[in-house]
Amino acid sequence: MNKKAIYAGTFDPMTLGHLDVVERAARIFPELVVAVTAVTGKTPLFSQEERMELVKASVKQLSNVTVTSFGGLLVEYARSQEAHVLIRGLRAFSDFEYEFQMALTNRRLAPDIETLFLMPKQDYSFLSSTNVKQVAALGGDISEFVPAVVNDALKKSNESQK
Secondary structure (H helix, E strand, O other): OOOEEEEEEOOOOOOHHHHHHHHHHHHHOOEEEEEEEOOOOOOOOOOHHHHHHHHHHHHOOOOOEEEEEEOOOHHHHHHHOOOOEEEEEOOOHHHHHHHHHHHHHHHHHOOOOEEEEEOOOHHHOOOOHHHHHHHHHOOOOOOOOOOHHHHHHHHHHHHHOO
16 A cells, blocks of 8 residues: 555645644655645635745655645545545644544545544644734744744735735
């Protein structure tokens, strides 16, 4: 069986919590695909291409990680990549209900694809992309929350909106 896993998300922007989950999954699986999804129902700060570039820069030190983009159903994308495991991050109990429902839906759509939940370090369990963007927009220091390349991109984005 192929030992490829997919960690999908909007990553708008990637946080250190996301990066921690990527690093954990990369230690478990010989091949990890970080799949940046098109955003539906949200207005992203960064375009899909910009998000992909930020994720690529954030994971460049991990030789078994590739970054791609996709649209549509995640399970169909996983099948197209011949991956049999979906990685999902759980920050807090509040994430569990949504992630549990999504995992059961995916299982119904694709019983051959498993979902593996990973928790980031406790230091990152409170982080969300939404909160990071809000703190950055209000001029707060987010350097402890995001990779340096993301910090720079958020600063640039906020300066251009002033």
